[in-house]
Structures are given as C-alpha cells and as structure tokens.
Amino acid sequence: MRVPLAEDLAIADEPRTSEGLAADRALLDDIASWMRDERAYSIGAPVNLDIDYRHLAPFLAVHGNNAGSPCGTSEYRLHTKHFERAVVDFFAILAGAPSGAAFGYVTNGGTESNLFGAFVGRERHPDAVLYASSDVHYSVPKIARLLRMELATVPTDRHGAMDPRALESACRANRHRGAVVVATIGSTGRGAVDDLPAVHAALADAGVERTHLHADAAFGGPLAALGPSPRPWGFADGADSIAISGHKMLGCPVPCGIVLARPEHVDNIREQGAAVGADDDTIGGSRDALSPVLLWHELRRLGRQGMVDRVHECLRIAEYAAERLERRGRHPEHPAGTNTVLFDAPSQAMCERWHLFQVDGRAHLVTMPHVTEDHIDRLCAELGDPPTDG
Ligand SMILES: Cc1ncc(COP(=O)(O)O)c(C=O)c1O
Incomplete structure (x- = not known):
C-alpha cells in the first residue's frame, strides 16, 4: 500500500x-x-490483533464520557461507568483484592496506570524516592520527572528482574524517606518478573517503614495470574497499586489499560464532587467511555476460563516458536513462563516486514493471541531461505 x-x-x-x-x-x-x-506478519509488538468489535459500531455515533470517578454516576448521563466497574471488578478479583474489592478505573494505557500508581504512592509519602529496575518501562523515568520524584535505578539480575539485594542497599541510604517501588511484572523486552515478596523483604531489611509498592503488570499481569505456574503479582503479594493493559492480552482497537489500588490510599487524592457531579479521583477529566464497553464485551465473551485458555495457548505458541527457531540455528532465548522469544536478528528488511523490534541486538518476537503456528512456520521458512531483501 x-x-x-x-x-x-x-x-x-x-x-x-x-x-x-x-x-x-x-x-x-x-x-x-x-x-x-x-x-x-505482526509478531513483535505486545498487542492482540485478534479482535473484531465492528458490531459495536453504534457506539461510534454518540459521545460517551466517563468523566471523573468510576464510582457513582455523573451529571453527563451518557457514560458507561457500570461497564467500567464490571471490568475493574474482574481484575480486582484476579489480583486478589481484599474482599474482592479495589478502587480502579479504565485508563488510556499502561503509562497512565503507572502514573496513577506512582501518584497515589507519592501522595502517601511526599518525600519518597521512586525505585525501579534498569529494565523498567520507559514511562517510569518520565513519571518520576512529572511527579518531581528522585528516581533510583536498581540493577537487574541476568534474567532482567530487579536484584532485591541491590534494592536493599539503594534503600538503606534513604531509609528515613518513603519508598515508592515500581516492580515490573513482565518487562517489555524480556518478560522478566520482579519478585514482589523479595522486594518487600528488601524494603524491610533496609529499615524503610513508609512504602508503596506499584506492580507494573501492564504486559505480564495475565501471564502471572493465569499461566500454568502463577507468579506473585497482586494485592495478596503486597502490591498497593497495579497497572494492567487493556490492548495487550485482552485486545482493543485503541490503547487502554486498567489501574487498581487499595481504596484507602485513593482517599488521599480525591476531590469531592469536582468532576461533572462526580468525585475527581482519576488522572483524566473527561474519560473514554468506549474502551470499558469493549473490554467488558470481550471479558464477558471469554469468561475467566477463556482468558486462562488464551494465556496457555500464547505460551504454547512461544514454546513452538523457540523449538522451530532452534532448528533453524537462530539461538532462541525463551524465558520460562513468558510469551517472549529473542533470537538472532535477520536482515533489517525482514525485521521490518515481521514487525520485529530489537532487544539487546536480538530480534524480539512475542506470541500474542493472534500469533499462530502458521506465523511461526512462515517466518521460519523465510529464515531458512532468506529472500533477496530490498
Ligand atoms: C511493562 C510495561 N509497562 C507499561 C507499558 C506502557 O503501556 P502503554 O504503552 O499502554 O502506555 C508497557 C507497554 O509496552 C509495558 O510493556
């Protein structure tokens, strides 16, 4: 084209x-x-392209607006907050919220979800240092700047997960200050998961008393929760706030996300009745009313079991890809429990055709729900007999 x-x-x-x-x-x-x-050909970006919401087109002929708090209602009556709360409730239960309840809303993506989590943490502990691993998503250093927080970057282990002992020594120097820690549950490049219980223990060992733990589970939350070997990622594991993506494992034509937080921490940031008859306790003022309907529709269609099956299938395809790429001599690296496979990068033209990003000089493939064995077979066929690119 x-x-x-x-x-x-x-x-x-x-x-x-x-x-x-x-x-x-x-x-x-x-x-x-x-x-x-x-x-x-799109096998490199962590987004689900197996979606079709065209039958919901009537929502494109009206302005919906979830202005202000997801709780309660709004003076602008054309909103979808009831759908938004159903989506939030699903993820609150998945994340092990106490009594199944958490504050949460549908954001415009993982970045806003991270911003909200860090903001709530900063409001709890205004003197806090923001700790995050060197493999943290690029939104987090930007958020530190926006919130004018000091950012302490913590080295990772060889798998790309935050090194808890390095976190402990970084915290020790600032133990009288608060600590907002962003733990990444599924790093963008390698799918690495920071160990939440170990992060907790590191903060306690360093003698830090005022903490807020934000889990950036934008990419890896569903894998951690629903994969065959669940990983700590939620409230039961000590998270105070959690970012989850809407357009990655779930799927949506526009970027969106979910943020969850312990309700008592959100009270600090709330302005009563400030937003079109609703409380103001979100980052955005006017907010997207379309994504909550789409996310609700997809979750309702799949149910929890459908999400489990989806995650398991993504992991199966990742194993298939690693095995096929091994046969092609491409030295694949497939971290256990992830849908990420890194391998020797082919030509630039082939990376572009297959939407393959580069991570540490290697090609980055991620088996999202639309990626099938057929994608892998066609990729491997091209790798085996490279076309004369150009
Ligand atoms: C781990 C992680 N956090 C946050 C984000 C940011 O999400 P968004 O691009 O929706 O703002 C991403 C996106 O790739 C991510 O992988």
Missing part, C-alpha cells in the same frame, strides 16, 4: 467535494484493510 503523503492529507479551507469524500473513503478503506492484513 502506498503511504499517503502529507499533501494528500492536507485539510483545506473549503469543505470537501462529494468526489473528494468518495476518494477519502476509498483511501481510509485501503488503510484499514492494510492494517488488518498486517496481522499476518
């Missing part, structure tokens, strides 16, 4: 003619089908 040039897309002073509108419609149709066709 020819990528449209800036001049093809320029917006003029005059309204578009009917022929112009027909041409634009054809252009948009082409782009949409190209984007959908790319599912056959």
Whole structure:
C-alpha cells in the first residue's frame, strides 16, 4: 500500500467535494484493510490483533464520557461507568483484592496506570524516592520527572528482574524517606518478573517503614495470574497499586489499560464532587467511555476460563516458536513462563516486514493471541531461505 503523503492529507479551507469524500473513503478503506492484513506478519509488538468489535459500531455515533470517578454516576448521563466497574471488578478479583474489592478505573494505557500508581504512592509519602529496575518501562523515568520524584535505578539480575539485594542497599541510604517501588511484572523486552515478596523483604531489611509498592503488570499481569505456574503479582503479594493493559492480552482497537489500588490510599487524592457531579479521583477529566464497553464485551465473551485458555495457548505458541527457531540455528532465548522469544536478528528488511523490534541486538518476537503456528512456520521458512531483501 502506498503511504499517503502529507499533501494528500492536507485539510483545506473549503469543505470537501462529494468526489473528494468518495476518494477519502476509498483511501481510509485501503488503510484499514492494510492494517488488518498486517496481522499476518505482526509478531513483535505486545498487542492482540485478534479482535473484531465492528458490531459495536453504534457506539461510534454518540459521545460517551466517563468523566471523573468510576464510582457513582455523573451529571453527563451518557457514560458507561457500570461497564467500567464490571471490568475493574474482574481484575480486582484476579489480583486478589481484599474482599474482592479495589478502587480502579479504565485508563488510556499502561503509562497512565503507572502514573496513577506512582501518584497515589507519592501522595502517601511526599518525600519518597521512586525505585525501579534498569529494565523498567520507559514511562517510569518520565513519571518520576512529572511527579518531581528522585528516581533510583536498581540493577537487574541476568534474567532482567530487579536484584532485591541491590534494592536493599539503594534503600538503606534513604531509609528515613518513603519508598515508592515500581516492580515490573513482565518487562517489555524480556518478560522478566520482579519478585514482589523479595522486594518487600528488601524494603524491610533496609529499615524503610513508609512504602508503596506499584506492580507494573501492564504486559505480564495475565501471564502471572493465569499461566500454568502463577507468579506473585497482586494485592495478596503486597502490591498497593497495579497497572494492567487493556490492548495487550485482552485486545482493543485503541490503547487502554486498567489501574487498581487499595481504596484507602485513593482517599488521599480525591476531590469531592469536582468532576461533572462526580468525585475527581482519576488522572483524566473527561474519560473514554468506549474502551470499558469493549473490554467488558470481550471479558464477558471469554469468561475467566477463556482468558486462562488464551494465556496457555500464547505460551504454547512461544514454546513452538523457540523449538522451530532452534532448528533453524537462530539461538532462541525463551524465558520460562513468558510469551517472549529473542533470537538472532535477520536482515533489517525482514525485521521490518515481521514487525520485529530489537532487544539487546536480538530480534524480539512475542506470541500474542493472534500469533499462530502458521506465523511461526512462515517466518521460519523465510529464515531458512532468506529472500533477496530490498
Ligand atoms: C511493562 C510495561 N509497562 C507499561 C507499558 C506502557 O503501556 P502503554 O504503552 O499502554 O502506555 C508497557 C507497554 O509496552 C509495558 O510493556
């Protein structure tokens, strides 16, 4: 497909003619089908492309707005907060919230979820240092800047998980200050999981008394919760707030996420009645009312068991990929319990065709729900007999 040039897309002073509108419609149709066709090659990005919500198109003909708190209602009556709360409840139970209840809302993605978690932590402990591993998602250093928090970067072990002993020594120097720790549950590059109980123990051993533990489970939360060997990631494991992605394992045409927090900690940030008749206890003012409906629809369709099956299938395909890439002599590295496989990078053109990102100079494949054995077989066929790229 020819990528449209800036001049093809320029917006003029005059309204578009009917022929112009027909041409634009054809252009948009082409782009949409190209984007959908790319599912056959998209094996590097941690997003689920196996989605189809077109039957929910009526929601595209109305402005929904979940302004303000997800709890209660709003003076703007065209909202979907009841669906949002059902989505939050599902994840609160999955994350082991005490009595199954947590504060939570649908965000515009993992970054906002991390921002909310760190904000709640900073409001609890205004003098806190923000600790995160060197493999933390790039949103976290930015959040430290936004919140004007001192960031202490903690080295990782050879698997890419935070080294708890290094965390302890970093905390020891600041033990009279609060500590907001971002533990990554599934690092973006390697799927590495920081050990929440070990993080807790490190904080206690360092003598830090005021802590807030935020689990960035945007990528790895569903794997940690629903995989065959569950990993600590939730409230029962000491998390005070948790980020989960909506467009990764679940799937959504627009980026979105979920954030959860212990309700008593959110009381600190709440402005009563400030947002269109609702309390203000979210980052955004006007908030997306579409994603909660889509996420609810998908979760309702799948049920918890459907999510378990989805996660297990992703892990199976990752094992399949590692085994096939081994046969091709590509030295795959497949960390246990993850859907991430790193392997010797092919040519730049092939990486582009297959949407393969690079991690430490290696190609990064991630078996999201739309990735099948067929994707892996076609990739391996190309690897075995590389096309003359260009
Ligand atoms: C571990 C982790 N945290 C946070 C994010 C940020 O999510 P978003 O891009 O939705 O803001 C990502 C995205 O890849 C991620 O992998």
